[in-house]
Amino acid sequence: xxxxxxxxxxxxxxxxxxxxxxxxxxxxxxxxxxxxxxxxxxxxxxxxxxxxxxxxxxxxxxxxxxxxxxxxxxxxxxxxxxxxxxxxxxxxxxxxxxxxxxxxxxxxxxxxxxxxxxxxxxxxxxxxxxxxxxxxxxxxxxxxxxxxxxxxxxxxxxxxxxxxxxxxxxxxxxxxxxxxxxxxxxxxxxxxxxxxxxxxxxxxxxxxxxxxxxxxxxxxxxxxxxxxxxxxxxxxxxxxxxxxxxxxxxxxxxxxxxxxxxxxxxxxxxxxxxxxxxxxxxxxxxxxxxxxxxxxxxxxxxxxxxxxxxxxxxxxxxxxxxxxxxxxxxxxxxxxxxxxxxxxxxxxxxxxxxxxxxxxxxxxxxxxxxxxxxxxxxxxxxxxxxxxxxxxxxxxxxxxxxxxxxxxxxxxxxxxxx
Amino acid sequence: xxxxxxxxxxxxxxxxxxxxxxxxxxxxxxxxxxxxxxxxxxxxxxxxxxxxxxxxxxxxxxxxxxxxxxxxxxxxxxxxxxxxxxxxxxxxxxxxxxxxxxxxxxxxxxxxxxxxxxxxxxxxxxxxxxxxxxxxxxxxxxxxxxxxxxxxxxxxxxxxxxxxxxxxxxxxxxxxxxxxxxxxxxxxxxxxxxxxxxxxxxxxxxxxxxxxxxxxxxxxxxxxxxxxxxxxxxxxxxxxxxxxxxxxxxxxxxxxxxxxxxxxxxxxxxxxxxxxxxxxxxxxxxxxxxxxxxxxxxxxxxxxxxxxxxxxxxxxxxxxxxxxxxxxxxxxxxxxxxxxxxxxxxxxxxxxxxxxxxxxxxxxxxxxxxxxxxxxxxxxxxxxxxxxxxxxxxxxxxxxxxxxxxxxxxxxxxxxxxxxxxxxxxxxxxxxxxxxxxxxxxxxxxxxxxxxxxxxxxxxxxxxxxxxxxxxxxxxxxxxxxxxxxxxxxxxxxxxxxxxxxxxx
Numbered sequence: 050x051x052x053x054x055x056x057x058x059x060x061x062x063x064x065x066x067x068x069x070x071x072x073x074x075x076x077x078x079x080x081x082x083x084x085x086x087x088x089x090x091x092x093x094x095x096x097x098x099x100x101x102x103x104x105x106x107x108x109x110x111x112x113x114x115x116x117x118x119x120x121x122x123x124x125x126x127x128x129x130x131x132x133x134x135x136x137x138x139x140x141x142x143x144x145x146x147x148x149x150x151x152x153x154x155x156x157x158x159x160x161x162x163x164x165x166x167x168x169x170x171x172x173x174x175x176x177x178x179x180x181x182x183x184x185x186x187x188x189x190x191x192x193x194x195x196x197x198x199x200x201x202x203x204x205x206x207x208x209x210x211x212x213x214x215x216x217x218x219x220x221x222x223x224x225x226x227x228x229x230x231x232x233x234x235x236x237x238x239x240x241x242x243x244x245x246x247x248x249x250x251x252x253x254x255x256x257x258x259x260x261x262x263x264x265x266x267x268x269x270x271x272x273x274x275x276x277x278x279x280x281x282x283x284x285x286x287x288x289x290x291x292x293x294x295x296x297x298x299x300x301x302x303x304x305x306x307x308x309x310x311x312x313x314x315x316x317x318x319x320x321x322x323x324x325x326x327x328x329x330x331x332x333x334x335x336x337x338x339x340x341x342x343x344x345x346x347x348x349x350x351x352x353x354x355x356x357x358x359x360x361x362x363x364x365x366x367x368x369x370x371x372x373x374x375x376x377x378x379x380x381x382x383x384x385x386x387x388x389x390x391x392x393x394x395x396x397x398x399x400x401x402x403x404x405x406x407x408x409x410x411x412x413x414x415x416x417x418x419x420x421x422x423x424x425x426x427x428x429x430x431x432x433x434x435x436x437x438x439x440x441x442x443x444x445x446x447x448x449x450x451x452x453x454x455x456x457x458x459x460x461x462x463x464x465x466x467x
Numbered sequence: 468x469x470x471x472x473x474x475x476x477x478x479x480x481x482x483x484x485x486x487x488x489x490x491x492x493x494x495x496x497x498x499x500x501x502x503x504x505x506x507x508x509x510x511x512x513x514x515x516x517x518x519x520x521x522x523x524x525x526x527x528x529x530x531x532x533x534x535x536x537x538x539x540x541x542x543x544x545x546x547x548x549x550x551x552x553x554x555x556x557x558x559x560x561x562x563x564x565x566x567x568x569x570x571x572x573x574x575x576x577x578x579x580x581x582x583x584x585x586x587x588x589x590x591x592x593x594x595x596x597x598x599x600x601x602x603x604x605x606x607x608x609x610x611x612x613x614x615x616x617x618x619x620x621x622x623x624x625x626x627x628x629x630x631x632x633x634x635x636x637x638x639x640x641x642x643x644x645x646x647x648x649x650x651x652x653x654x655x656x657x658x659x660x661x662x663x664x665x666x667x668x669x670x671x672x673x674x675x676x677x678x679x680x681x682x683x684x685x686x687x688x689x690x691x692x693x694x695x696x697x698x699x700x701x702x703x704x705x706x707x708x709x710x711x712x713x714x715x716x717x718x719x720x721x722x723x724x725x726x727x728x729x730x731x732x733x734x735x736x737x738x739x740x741x742x743x744x745x746x747x748x749x750x751x752x753x754x755x756x757x758x759x760x761x762x763x764x765x766x767x768x769x770x771x772x773x774x775x776x777x778x779x780x781x782x783x784x785x786x787x788x789x790x791x792x793x794x795x796x797x798x799x800x801x802x803x804x805x806x807x808x809x810x811x812x813x814x815x816x817x818x819x820x821x822x823x824x825x826x827x828x829x830x831x832x833x834x835x836x837x838x839x840x841x842x843x844x845x846x847x848x849x850x851x852x853x854x855x856x857x858x859x860x861x862x863x864x865x866x867x868x869x870x871x872x873x874x875x876x877x878x879x880x881x882x883x884x885x886x887x888x889x890x891x892x893x894x895x896x897x898x899x900x901x902x903x904x905x906x907x908x909x910x911x912x913x914x915x916x917x918x919x920x921x922x923x924x925x926x927x928x929x930x931x932x933x934x935x936x937x938x939x940x941x942x943x944x945x946x947x948x949x950x951x952x953x954x955x956x957x958x959x960x961x962x963x964x965x966x967x968x969x970x971x972x
Contacts, residue, residue, distance in 0.1 A: 113496060129501045130616050176660065289495050347499045378499035421500035424618060466616070 089188070089217075089243075091411065092336070092358055093370060093392040095141060097168050097185050099134065099428040099462030103417035104374025105388020107354040109340030110284065110294035114464065115170025118183040118223035121282035121296040121338070122235030125179040126225035128172050134464035135169035141189060141458045147442045148451040152201035157442065159211075163191040168462070177227040185239075188217040203259040206252075213247040219278060231286035236279065241300050243274040255317070262316035270309045274331075276302035292342045300333040332362040334395065350376040358395065365395045374415070381421070388415040392434060399441045399449045409438030409452055417460065424466045432458040506609075509619025511556050514609070517617050518576025522560070524651050525572065525580060532563040532583050532745075540742040540803045544592070545579060545599045547798015550791055551915060552674040553577065553603050555965070558791075561599070569692065570707070571598050572655075573605035575612045586743060589688060592735035596678065597671050597685025604670030610663040611653060658707030668714055669721040678799070679914055681732040682722070689714050742803060762860065763805070766824025770808070773820070773828060777812040780831055780972075785811060788969040792840070793827060793847045800911040801825070801851050809847065818935075821850035823860055834970055837925060840962035843970075845912050845922030852907035858900040895934025905941050906948040918959040919949060 096102035098116025108116065112124025115134050143161040150157040170183035191214050198207040218241075225235030247270040254263050282296035307327040314320045340354035356370040374388030392411035399406035417430020433456070440452040506514075532538065538561075545561035553559055557577040564572075566582040573579050579602045581595075589595055605611070653659060668689070675682040693711045708714070722728045779786065793809030801807055807825035815832030827850040829843075837843050853859065895901070905926070912919045923945050929938055949955050 127496055129497070292496070344495050347497055347502055350498070376498070381499045381502065384498075384500070426500070 090365075090394050090396050091392050092334075092356065092368070092395075093372070093390055093413075094143075094456065095139075095167060095187055095189060095458065096390075096415070096432055097187055098170075099168075099417075099419070099426075099430075099460060099464065100376070100386065102432060102458075102460055103386035103388060103415050103419075103428065103430040104352060104376060105372040105390040105413070105415050107340060107352040107372040107374040107388060107390070109282070109296050109338045109352075109354050110292045110342035111340075111350070111352055112282070112284065112294060115172040115181050115183050116168065116185075117225075117235070118170060118181045118221075118237045118239075119185050119187070119219070119280070121284060121294045121340070122181075122223040122225050122237040122280055123233045123282035123284040123296075124225065124294065125172055125181050125223060125235060126174075126177065126227045126233045127284070128174055128179055130466050131173050132464050132466045133169075133171050135166055135462065139167045139458055139460050139462075140164050141167075141456070143190070143454065143456040145452065145454045147440055148453070150442045150450050151198060151207075152204070155198065155201060158196075159192065160194060161190045161192045163189045165189060179225045181223040181225075181237075183220065183223065183237075185219040186216060187219060188215070188243075190215040203256050204253050205256045205261075206254045208250075208252040210250040211247075212249075213245075215245040216243070218242045218244075223280075233284045235282050235284075237281075239278040239280070241274070241276045241278045241302070243272070245270065245272040247271075260317055264313070264315040264318070266311070266313040268309065268311050270307070272305070272307045274302050274305045276300055276304070290344045292344070294338075294340045294342070296336075296338040298336040298338075302330045302333060304328070305330045332360075334358040334360050334362075334365070334368070348378040360395055364397070366397060368393045368395045384419045384421070386415070386417045386419065386428075386430065389413065390415075390434075392436070394438065399439050399447070401447055403441065404445060404447050405441045405443075407438065407440040407442075407452065409436045409440070409454055411436035411454065411456070413456075426464045428460065428462045430460045432456075432460065507619060510617075511619075513619040514612050514617055515557065515576035517615075518574040518578045521574040521651060522562075522576075522578035522580075525564070525574070525655075526562070528651075529564045529566050532565040534563070534745065536744065536804070537586070537742055538563055539806070541581065541586075541595070541599075543798045543801065543803050544595065545603075545798070546794050547796070547801075548596060548599060548674065548678055549577070549603055550795020550798065551678060552600060552607070554607055555791070557606065559603065559606075571602050573602035573611070575606065575609070575617060577606050579603065579606070583745065587745070588691060589739070589743075590736065591681075591684050592739040593675070593680045593682075593684035593733060594688040595739060596680045597675055597682070597688060600674035600678075601667045601671035601685075604667040604674070605659065605663070607670070608663070608666060610659045610667070614653065614659065614663075655707070661709040661713070664709050665714065665717045668718055672718060672721060672727075673725070676727055676730055676732065677916060679732045679916075681734045682727065682730065684734055686715065686718050689718065738803075762857070763824035766822040766826045769822040770826040770828075773812075773822075774810075777814045777816070777828075780811045780813045782811075782972075785969060789829065789843070789847075792844060793851075796844060796848050796911065796915055797825065797851050799915050800848065800855070802855055805854070807851070807854075818929075819846050819850050821853045821859075823854065823857065825854055827851065827854070831972065835972065836928065837966070837970070838963070839918075839921050840966040841912065841917040841919075841921035841960060842925040843966065844915065844917045845908050845919070845925065848911035848915075849904045849908035852904040852911065853896070853900065855907070856900070856903065858896050858904070862896055862900065898936040898940075901936050902941065902944045905944045909945055909948045910952060913952070913954050913957055913959060916959050918961045919945070919954065919957065921961050 093106055096106045097119050098108070098114065100114060101108035101111070101116045101120055104111075106120070108120035110121070110124075111117075112121040113127040113129070115125065115128075115132065117124040117128070141161075141163045145159045147157040147159075149155065165186065167186040167189065168184070170181055172179055172181045192211055194209070194211040196209045196211075199205065201207055219239040221237060221239040223235060223237035225233055227233045247268070249268040251266045252263070255261055278298060278300040280296055280298040282294060284292055284294045286292045305328055307325070309325045310322070311325075312322045336356060336358050338354055338356045340352060342350065342352040344350055351374070353373045354371070356372070358368040358370075360367050370391045370393055372388065372390035374386065376384055376386045378384045390413050392413060394408045394410055396408050397403070397406060398408040411434045413432060413434030415430060415432040417428055419426050419428040435455050436453070438452050438454075439449050441447055441449055442452075541563055542561045546559060549557075549559035554577075559577040559579060561579050561581070563586065564580050564582045567584040568582055569584045569588055571579070571581040571585055579599065581598060581602075585598065586595070589598075611617075658664070671685065672682045675685060689711060789811055790809045794807055797805070797807035802825075805825040807827065809827045809829070811829050811831060811834060814830050816830060818833040819827070819829045821827045827847060829846065833846060834843070837846070908922065909919050912922055923942060926938060926941050926945065929935075935941070
């Protein structure tokens with residue numbers, strides 16, 4: 050966690066002074082920056098694909114469109130013809146509330162809003178195989194937040210200006226081959242690119258009783274990760290109407306560059322500046338997904354997935370997510386889709402012996418409508434998730450606060466067969 | 468970490484390799500919006516446009532054979548059988564490619580090519596019919612259309628929105644442009660799927676039996692292809708078609724299943740040989756029975772004069788229908804050297820009339836008396852028979868001879884035309900010629916698979932028309948003909964619904 054890492058690299062003297070100021074004099078002020086919204090700690094924040102996302106991401110046993118490159122590349126050989134598909138725009142909003150984080154009295158709200166096309170895929174079918182090129186943004190956070198608080202304990206005024214962007218991009222080819230009508234294998238090789246930027250300015254003015262002094266701090270962080278994220282999948286139909294899909298994925302980072310600059314001017318403390326660089330390649334989890342889909346007739350489809358993430362890092366937890374989804378056609382041109390999913394946190398829960406930990410498990414539902422013409426489909430839908438957990442939001446503090454998060458995604462997506 | 472990942476993958480594959488997959492079709496995965504849909508007018512138009520472009524590309528790379536006689540023969544035969552077995556919404560085109568390689572190709576939309584090399588190894592019309600029927604089957608089943616997913620423009624609001632949202636990008640348009648190249652590649656390099664080729668073979672066999680041709684001739688032709696491949700004349704064929712052994716096996720299995728193993732039919736070796744003259748010959752030499760192209764010129768003059776007196780019925784669909792039907796019959800039983808034209812005139816003045824050179828006119832009055840396609844085909848066949856037998860020419864010649872004119876053909880066309888037209892309108896052809904055509908039309912009807920009894924019913928309802936032999940005499944001729952050819956119990960097509968759909972005033 051970057052907040053933790055930042056603290057570690059500060060020099061002891063500097064830490065003690067800052068910690069004294071933060072923890073005792075201005076308790077509960079100067080919030081710890083965590084990449085809480087750019088969730089490399091959750092795996093299903095931003096569901097991908099028009100159909101898949103509205104079915105809760107339970108797609109390992111379906112995957113018969115270009116988004117199959119992400120969920121299970123084996124499925125794309127079952128695609129219905131060549132197609133281009135993409136989400137025109139996905140509006141994604143995340144609200145996080147840290148309860149009583151400010152002066153043990155006020156809640157602190159963080160909000161991320163983004164509007165971007167998070168998925169584009171082109172699928173080319175051959176007789177028993179299919180080839181796909183896709184571009185996917187499975188994670189995105191964009192924060193532009195300016196907040197001013199007055200009269201918090203011994204603080205007359207506290208100003209926080211927080212601007213951050215954190216995005217993960219996946220792009221690459223997929224290939225799927227049918228072994229028979231009931232068995233297919235597939236592979237995807239995504240190029241993985243993560244770019245994280247943060248600029249945070251904090252200003253506080255102490256009350257006259259506390260000396261009336263001022264403090265100004267500025268934090269800049271940049272991180273770039275690159276690597277590959279191969280996915281291998283199999284789809285098998287043990288009997289008509291049932292399909293089982295399994296998929297394994299492992300992101301392998303080849304480089305990671307982190308740079309931060311922290312500057313502080315404090316009338317009642319010490320001034321300072323520190324630059325931190327880190328090129329340690331973080332460990333990423335192994336994903337194992339198994340799913341089953343039931344096709345009772347052309348008008349109904351039900352699916353269920355289990356996603357298991359092996360942390361590969363003792364600092365984190367192994368995580369199990371479940372998801373389920375359905376699709377029901379009202380007629381040949383209109384369909385409804387719905388789903389549910391869990392989105393559990395791989396971080397360990399905070400305790401008295403930890404600092405700046407956070408753990409929040411999310412549960413989500415999805416619902417959408419699709420309309421079809423002969424060559425095209427357009428989908429619109431809503432994905433909503435909510436979760437509760439605990440956090441240690443204060444810099445250098447083990448104080449635990451309750452945390453609530455809501456996220457909402459509105460999807461407008463289209464598929465065009467050619 | 469990596470070792471765990473590899474271990475997981477290996478375990479997954481091992482588990483699945485242990486399981487015997489259920490060989491079930493994956494059709495159950497189709498959703499309601501993907502269920503088999505019909506093809507609309509826009510799809511057909513897209514197919515025709517695409518086929519035309521693909522055909523142009525083929526002709527750009529492989530020139531057509533410069534031999535009008537053979538081209539016309541193939542075209543007439545092909546058009547004739549396409550009417551019987553082809554899709555009614557398409558106009559089929561047939562051409563010979565000047566290539567030594569043995570092959571035939573079908574582009575979407577009804578553009579069919581056969582190579583000179585293929586014609587040179589054929590020995591009969593039945594073999595040619597088999598190959599053309601095979602190619603028509605590719606078009607009928609939309610093999611290339613399905614493989615390339617050729618569809619008409621989708622003008623729906625959904626499609627428009629999809630375009631706005633980025634679904635139809637320039638990459639799609641580029642992909643569309645690439646399709647024509649892909650079609651060429653399929654036809655000349657990759658081939659259609661093995662299943663599609665075998666399907667076209669068996670469809671072709673079925674069509675041959677329907678058309679009364681000897682299906683084994685086609686089997687023999689397929690069997691001879693290996694030799695062509697071995698001698699280097701089937702390079703493309705060997706790449707684009709299944710193995711000859713597999714094709715023969717499938718044909719035999721089909722014949723056995725459909726109990727046609729012992730069925731025989733027309734072979735037409737002589738007629739085929741007559742037209743397979745690959746050295747350049749002039750069209751004029753084809754018309755040995757009359758001076759040069761005088762028959763066609765004269766017929767055209769007569770047709771022009773008739774059209775100056777009568778308007779055609781202003782119904783494009785009806786005219787197209789009658790034309791397609793007429794050309795189908797003339798392709799089967801007409802004279803290959805002629806191009807036949809059919810039109811419906813807006814008059815009750817006569818039933819039907821035909822002029823030398825292949826000009827056939829039907830009156831609106833005649834059509835309103837008919838109740839099905841078999842009756843219409845019978846009337847058209849009757850007129851084609853007049854042209855085949857050159858009845859008008861013979862009658863004019865006879866008349867002129869009685870008027871002391873010893874060579875009708877050398878009279879000015881305009882005088883002859885006036886005379887012939889008045890003859891047709893005032894007197895009609897001789898009873899002998901009319902009865903002969905009645906008899907021939909019954910043979911033609913059954914040859915093309917239509918119900919002769921319907922035609923007889925139509926004749927029986929006519930009350931002794933002016934210029935025609937007595938109705939009972941005509942019925943007697945029909946009955947005698949049927950007895951002679953032993954088809955008293957034959958029940959052919961009547962196509963009532965297609966007729967009613969196409970003919971309405």
